[in-house]
Amino acid sequence: MAWTMLSGRGVHQVHAGRERAPRPEPRDEATVLAAEGFAEEALPWLDAVHGFALRLTRGDRDAAEDLVQDTFLRAHRFWHTYERGSNARSWLFTICRNTFLHGKQKAINRYEDSTVDLEARMETIAAVSAWGTGSKRPDREFFDQLIEEEVIEAIDELPDEFREVLVLSDMGDLKYAEIAEVLDVPVGTVKSRLFRGRRILQERLRTFAVRSGYVQVEDE
Amino acid sequence: MIRCEEAMARLWEFLDGELEDVEEAAVRKHLEVCHRCYPKYDFQRAYFEYMRRTSRHGEGSVELRRELFQKLLEQEAGDD
Numbered sequence: 001m002a003w004t005m006l007s008g009r010g011v012h013q014v015h016a017g018r019e020r021a022p023r024p025e026p027r028d029e030a031t032v033l034a035a036e037g038f039a040e041e042a043l044p045w046l047d048a049v050h051g052f053a054l055r056l057t058r059g060d061r062d063a064a065e066d067l068v069q070d071t072f073l074r075a076h077r078f079w080h081t082y083e084r085g086s087n088a089r090s091w092l093f094t095i096c097r098n099t100f101l102h103g104k105q106k107a108i109n110r111y112e113d114s115t116v117d118l119e120a121r122m123e124t125i126a127a128v129s130a131w132g133t134g135s136k137r138p139d140r141e142f143f144d145q146l147i148e149e150e151v152i153e154a155i156d157e158l159p160d161e162f163r164e165v166l167v168l169s170d171m172g173d174l175k176y177a178e179i180a181e182v183l184d185v186p187v188g189t190v191k192s193r194l195f196r197g198r199r200i201l202q203e204r205l206r207t208f209a210v211r212s213g214y215v216q217v218e219d220e
Numbered sequence: 221m222i223r224c225e226e227a228m229a230r231l232w233e234f235l236d237g238e239l240e241d242v243e244e245a246a247v248r249k250h251l252e253v254c255h256r257c258y259p260k261y262d263f264q265r266a267y268f269e270y271m272r273r274t275s276r277h278g279e280g281s282v283e284l285r286r287e288l289f290q291k292l293l294e295q296e297a298g299d300d
Contacts, residue, residue: 012251014248014261016234016235016244016248018235018236019268019272021272033292033293034296035292046288051275065281068284069287069291072288073288073292076295076296140263140266142263142266143269143270151270152274170268170271170275171271171272171274171275175236176236176238194232195232198232202267
């Protein structure tokens with residue numbers, strides 16, 4: 001919903017929240033599957049899981065496709081454990097990530113930081129401030145200048161713990177609580193990692209932009 | 221009204237739609253009238269729009285879909 005100030009000097013239209021992808025429609029060809037509800041609830045998220053897998057594997061298309069297949073085959077095998085009508089997307093992202101970590105024999109790093117909320121907010125301030133100094137104020141047209149491959153590269157270069165949270169949120173449209181469920185970490189940790197990841201990503205994009213001449217630097 | 225620093229500290233949560241009603245209203249009210257913070261809000265909003273467009277990279281190929289579907293059918297046949 002848009003809220004507009006009706007009087008006074010400033011008239012800014014401000015929206016809380018952001019546009020999120022609608023739930024994809026199920027595909028007809030899959031309805032012959034015997035697993036009840038799998039075609040309707042799980043398969044529509046194939047593209048979303050594929051997007052997540054691509055970033056987990058840092059753009060390795062073959063590895064991502066293998067990961068997607070393993071994820072859905074495992075989900076299908078354990079479909080009886082899924083509670084129908086709950087959150088199939090989060091459930092699939094969880095399986096995808098666990099499958100990836102298992103394949104890489106990585107340990108899940110769990111930690112709890114009691115000052116995480118404060119840190120997360122400081123990350124926001126730092127990121128917003130970073131764009132306000134040293135260069136002319138960036139505007140939304142900045143993003144039209146970016147080359148998509150450079151952005152993907154910048155995302156793939158993020159450390160694992162920041163990359164997966166950022167991809168789940170900003171590309172996968174998951175809410176903080178859903179990401180916490182996927183990663184099995186507290187919501188505060190999600191916020192801290194997400195805001196730090198966004199800050200790092202936006203700083204890297206700014207570096208690309210300065211180097212490419214999209215943003216003019218005044219005092220660097 | 222909340223100060224610029226407070227509004228900016230909550231900006232990402234505001235844009236993520238994660239604030240409680242009272243906090244959300246306070247941030248919105250600030251952004252409606254603050255000429256210094258509004259461009260930062262607008263820039264971050266553009267970031268989300270860009271990331272959403274970029275996420276379309278993740279669309280799986282027809283081959284992937286077909287191959288997966290075939291394997292699911294084989295898995296079901298193997299379960300019988």
